[in-house]
Amino acid sequence: MSLRSVEVVSSAVYLIRSCPKLQDLTIEFDPVAVEDIVEPVVEFLRFQSFSLGAEKLQRVHVNLFMGLEMEMEFMKFILASALVLKEIFIWNFVYLLHRSDKQMMDEMKESRRASPNVEFIFE
Template structure:
């Protein structure tokens, strides 16, 4: 999913919120460059009152930590009361934030599910380096 414009973001949010049986979600983010303010504002305006009631697992690929990606994660966390697991995968060679910075920021997000466990995996394609960090948020 490209977060390059608010129409794409709006469509994704609508599909997520209106899927009453949605339990597993995989999102592939695509690089979009600089922050696209309308998409960020749309994500910030989403109401968590239209929660994703059954969403239990989320897998996010190509995560870089851009503001709009973080806002999308904030929306998911605030909307999913039975969320158990979020797996986030990114390339080390294109980090905009370190894994620790992203974890620390996500710890501060409001969560509908107190039991959500985060797993971050970083892969450096050039050196073959792989790092996995599990974070259980109290």
């Protein structure tokens, strides 16, 4: 998924919110397309994190995560909208990370969460 386009991101948000039985979600970010911060996408995602939507989502697997602001905002949206989320598994290319695993985990743990007992797994 490319995070450079508000249309693509809003479609993904719409699909997540429109699937009330969704329990497992796998996202693969496009590492080429997220080199620069796209402010409209960041603002759109920040606005989305104030409402619920993924009511049965339990597990999220994220591939090619680099820790960029747009990716972090997308993860905050997931955290804020998933009521029964149990696990977020983040797989990345270590050499592509823009911040440490600890920094990312700390930021996610500090963000608003609909489900208080989420386990974060970084690999």
